[in-house]
Amino acid sequence: MAEFTTAVFQNEFLPDGGTDVNAIVTISCKGAGTAGQSGSGDAGEIIIVDTSGSMGPATMAAAKDAAQAALAEIVDGTWFAIIAGADRAMLAYPPVTSGPALVQMTPEARQQASASIARFVGSGGTAISTWLDLAGQVFASVPQVTQRHALLLTDGENRERPGRLDEAINRATGYYQCDCRGAGTDWQVAEIRRIAQALLGTVDIIPRPEEMRAQFQEIMRASMARGVADAKLRVWTPQGAQVLFVRQVAPTLEDLTDRGIPVNPLTRDYPTGAWADESRDYHVAVRVAAKALGQEQLAARVQLALGDNVVTQGLVKATWSNNSELTTRIDKQVAHYTGQTELAAAIQEGLAAKAAGDEATATTKLGRAVQLAAETGNEEATAKLRKVVDVDNEAEGTVRLKRAVEKADEMALDTASTKTTRVRKG
Amino acid sequence: MTESTTAPETACPSCGAGVPGGARFCESCGAQVAAAAQPLTPPTMVPADDLGDAPISAPTRRPVDALPDPLPDPGRRPCANCGGEVGPDLYCLSCGTKAPSARDHFREDPASWVAGVCDKGVKKSRNEDAMALLAGEQPGSRAVLVVLDGVSNSIDSDVASLAGARAAREVLRTPLPAGMGTPQSREAAVAKVLQDAVAAAQNAILAVTDPDSPNPASATCTIAVLEGTRISHAQIGDSRAYWFPDDGPAVKLTVDDSIAQQQISEGVAKEVAETGEFAHAITKWLGRDSHDFVPTVGFLDIEGPGWLLACSDGLWNYASDPAALAAQIAAAGPANPGDLALRLVAFANAAGGHDNITAALARVGPLPEPAPATVETAAAPPPPPPTSATTGPATPTEPTGAVPPPPPSVQNAGTPNQPTSAAGEGGPTDG
Numbered sequence: 001m002a003e004f005t006t007a008v009f010q011n012e013f014l015p016d017g018g019t020d021v022n023a024i025v026t027i028s029c030k031g032a033g034t035a036g037q038s039g040s041g042d043a044g045e046i047i048i049v050d051t052s053g054s055m056g057p058a059t060m061a062a063a064k065d066a067a068q069a070a071l072a073e074i075v076d077g078t079w080f081a082i083i084a085g086a087d088r089a090m091l092a093y094p095p096v097t098s099g100p101a102l103v104q105m106t107p108e109a110r111q112q113a114s115a116s117i118a119r120f121v122g123s124g125g126t127a128i129s130t131w132l133d134l135a136g137q138v139f140a141s142v143p144q145v146t147q148r149h150a151l152l153l154t155d156g157e158n159r160e161r162p163g164r165l166d167e168a169i170n171r172a173t174g175y176y177q178c179d180c181r182g183a184g185t186d187w188q189v190a191e192i193r194r195i196a197q198a199l200l201g202t203v204d205i206i207p208r209p210e211e212m213r214a215q216f217q218e219i220m221r222a223s224m225a226r227g228v229a230d231a232k233l234r235v236w237t238p239q240g241a242q243v244l245f246v247r248q249v250a251p252t253l254e255d256l257t258d259r260g261i262p263v264n265p266l267t268r269d270y271p272t273g274a275w276a277d278e279s280r281d282y283h284v285a286v287r288v289a290a291k292a293l294g295q296e297q298l299a300a301r302v303q304l305a306l307g308d309n310v311v312t313q314g315l316v317k318a319t320w321s322n323n324s325e326l327t328t329r330i331d332k333q334v335a336h337y338t339g340q341t342e343l344a345a346a347i348q349e350g351l352a353a354k355a356a357g358d359e360a361t362a363t364t365k366l367g368r369a370v371q372l373a374a375e376t377g378n379e380e381a382t383a384k385l386r387k388v389v390d391v392d393n394e395a396e397g398t399v400r401l402k403r404a405v406e407k408a409d410e411m412a413l414d415t416a417s418t419k420t421t422r423v424r425k426g
Numbered sequence: 427m428t429e430s431t432t433a434p435e436t437a438c439p440s441c442g443a444g445v446p447g448g449a450r451f452c453e454s455c456g457a458q459v460a461a462a463a464q465p466l467t468p469p470t471m472v473p474a475d476d477l478g479d480a481p482i483s484a485p486t487r488r489p490v491d492a493l494p495d496p497l498p499d500p501g502r503r504p505c506a507n508c509g510g511e512v513g514p515d516l517y518c519l520s521c522g523t524k525a526p527s528a529r530d531h532f533r534e535d536p537a538s539w540v541a542g543v544c545d546k547g548v549k550k551s552r553n554e555d556a557m558a559l560l561a562g563e564q565p566g567s568r569a570v571l572v573v574l575d576g577v578s579n580s581i582d583s584d585v586a587s588l589a590g591a592r593a594a595r596e597v598l599r600t601p602l603p604a605g606m607g608t609p610q611s612r613e614a615a616v617a618k619v620l621q622d623a624v625a626a627a628q629n630a631i632l633a634v635t636d637p638d639s640p641n642p643a644s645a646t647c648t649i650a651v652l653e654g655t656r657i658s659h660a661q662i663g664d665s666r667a668y669w670f671p672d673d674g675p676a677v678k679l680t681v682d683d684s685i686a687q688q689q690i691s692e693g694v695a696k697e698v699a700e701t702g703e704f705a706h707a708i709t710k711w712l713g714r715d716s717h718d719f720v721p722t723v724g725f726l727d728i729e730g731p732g733w734l735l736a737c738s739d740g741l742w743n744y745a746s747d748p749a750a751l752a753a754q755i756a757a758a759g760p761a762n763p764g765d766l767a768l769r770l771v772a773f774a775n776a777a778g779g780h781d782n783i784t785a786a787l788a789r790v791g792p793l794p795e796p797a798p799a800t801v802e803t804a805a806a807p808p809p810p811p812p813t814s815a816t817t818g819p820a821t822p823t824e825p826t827g828a829v830p831p832p833p834p835s836v837q838n839a840g841t842p843n844q845p846t847s848a849a850g851e852g853g854p855t856d857g
């Protein structure tokens with residue numbers, strides 16, 4: 001049985017008249033077990049492989065090999081299917097046209113699925129909305145599957161009427177989770193990131209075909225380790241208070257603010273998907289009405305709920321004080337993640353400006369990113385930034401845009417922008 | 427930060443929150459933590475005093491007449507700020523206001539005619555006042571009011587004052603002695619019992635005081651016992667007992683053991699003495715460094731209905747003149763003792779609440795008529811419920827119309843809108 005614990009990091013002291021309360025809430029899970037085996041419903045996996053005409057022979061061969069390797073990671077008994085995606089989606093396995101479109105994994109099924117993957121041929125365009133919609137239909141065909149996860153690989157830009165993909169994303173949101181990978185450099189980071197963020201998954205670039213196998217194995221292994229299906233972050237705030245934002249800040253940055261579903265007038269549920277043995281940090285900011293000096297007030301109850309069952313709770317408090325030594329302190333964790341959030345924005349805005357030809361803005365933003373990455377100890381971001389800019393002064397954030405930049409390096413910086421580092425202890 | 431995972435500490439038996447080793451109270455809910463509150467070995471110092479020879483009339487101290495403790499305070503009340511439900515984490519489920527712990531605000535109502543409220547007040551960080559009450563079921567039969575005020579800044583004086591109040595109450599559980607028939611022998615016998623009660627409080631305080639404490643707990647002690655038409659009282663320090671007859675001037679029963687009182691008796695004007703630098707310094711107290719804990723004892727035979735009040739200075743500081751306090755009681759109109767005690771505490775809180783506040787009351791005679799009534803009737807009908815209209819930061823009156831939030835109803839994602847077609851529109855090919 002999974003066990004959850006919560007730790008709250010904050011400075012609860014507000015000055016006279018102060019209203020804004022910030023806290024980092026760390027929620028940890030132990031004993032999650034294996035997907036589909038916690039008794040709360042079965043697990044389902046769908047592997048979606050881009051089979052459009054743009055997939056070159058090397059990429060296609062690597063994708064087939066990687067998808068077959070991922071099959072090996074799917075635990076026997078787990079429901080699964082394979083979808084081939086081009087300008088329309090095709091159920092490649094199981095070979096059915098009606099009824100349940102998922103089958104339970106067995107050694108035979110693994111072999112048959114593997115053989116169907118081997119027959120993939122690249123042709124046609126890229127209409128990702130159809131891939132997402134078919135995955136939703138396939139999951140829905142087996143009602144006892146309650147933990148739904150897909151792995152999506154693409155290599156090209158989506159070619160559909162504007163809005164079509166967003167409609168499909170909306171239909172899938174809250175129904176299944178999806179990790180997304182882009183092969184090569186002809187796909188759009190912003191587009192695929194939209195899918196991954198809405199569907200509570202990760203996004204990354206696979207620049208070289210030979211790296212694909214390991215990535216697929218890792219994704220599928222991580223998914224199988226999520227023994228806790230569908231947890232929700234439940235945030236209560238007092239009457240009259242305002243939630244300024246709710247963000248996941250570790251291991252990756254996800255703004256959850258607009259995803260809250262009201263439970264009652266004071267409480268909202270934010271989806272967090274399935275959990276493995278892991279810990280996640282949330283930054284919660286609440287505006288409350290100021291109270292008299294010396295008064296204490298609860299600003300938020302931050303809970304994790306499985307169904308209607310609250311499994312852990314952290315209390316975010318506010319205490320008004322005229323002791324400026326107490327009230328001016330900024331919590332180390334809050335400061336760290338505020339910096340990481342700004343870092344992600346600086347990288348994304350800097351790269352967007354560069355792509356638009358606005359070199360001045362790009363230089364300023366990426367300079368700020370270099371400075372923040374150093375300040376917050378984000379070594380991955382620092383290394384990736386140094387492939388895109390030449391750094392004159394890290395502390396002051398003065399940089400020059402590199403003249404010749406590998407497109408893959410720029411995309412890797414973009415996809416990594418939402419990965420955060422934790423506060424160094426000590 | 428607060429962390430629910432670290433556990434070198436013990437868990438609170440009441441709410442389960444972590445309690446650091448050595449703590450006596452749970453920081454989350456205020457419950458006393460049993461393991462940590464183990465009393466130190468009580469010292470052997472029951473005073474043998476010069477009243478030891480006073481005859482005690484055994485028949486009046488029969489165990490069968492012992493009064494039971496008041497029912498335990500139910501604790502969890504509606505939120506004092508908005509009337510909402512208070513959650514198990516002790517914060518209001520509607521407005522988030524922190525509910526006081528069971529030590530910071532508690533009430534006792536041993537009988538319909540006797541009740542008290544002990545409250546932290548506004549400015550202090552903890553409640554070092556304590557009270558312990560007893561009462562016979564029959565109105566006007568027998569009531570015991572014990573109030574202790576822990577001296578602030580002495581270590582664990584909140585623990586000590588409560589232990590002291592309860593120990594004194596234990597001694598007063600059975601009726602006071604009647605002596606050998608003469609008023610003098612009766613008063614000597616009663617004084618002996620009251621001294622024993624104060625000595626029991628002193629011993630209980632010593633028992634919870636660390637012998638090495640650099641700043642040992644100390645407390646005042648005021649006891650008022652009503653039996654029929656007689657009030658017996660004992661005093662250490664500057665808590666007070668009053669008699670407020672319905673008709674007639676208020677009577678301050680006790681004399682403060684304080685610098686201010688000394689100055690007043692030496693002729694200094696009351697207003698000057700009570701605002702002087704050492705106005706609040708007391709000259710007698712209970713605790714390890716007490717030199718004299720023999721109480722000043724007094725008696726009053728009363729006629730007619732009225733209120734007996736025992737209170738801490740957190741109340742009378744805002745109405746030092748007995749008439750001013752009488753006016754507060756009169757302003758409350760007809761009230762049962764529990765409501766009146768809440769009103770007096772609310773009055774002190776509204777006036778600033780600089781100190782902990784305790785008000786313990788016993789009602790003698792029927793409750794007063796509502797204002798328009800002028801004719802005395804033999805059998806007064808029960809008064810209407812009081813109209814509570816108090817205000818102030820810590821108004822502890824029970825609000826009505828509490829609206830708990832509706833039970834959570836989770837909206838599940840369920841099945842998504844079924845895609846109408848899995849086929850795309852066959853856009854241009856890439857590549």
Ligand SMILES: [Zn+2]
Binds near residue numbers: 438442454
């Ligand atoms: Zn507790």
Ligand SMILES: [Zn+2]
Binds near residue numbers: 505506507508519520
């Ligand atoms: Zn409330």
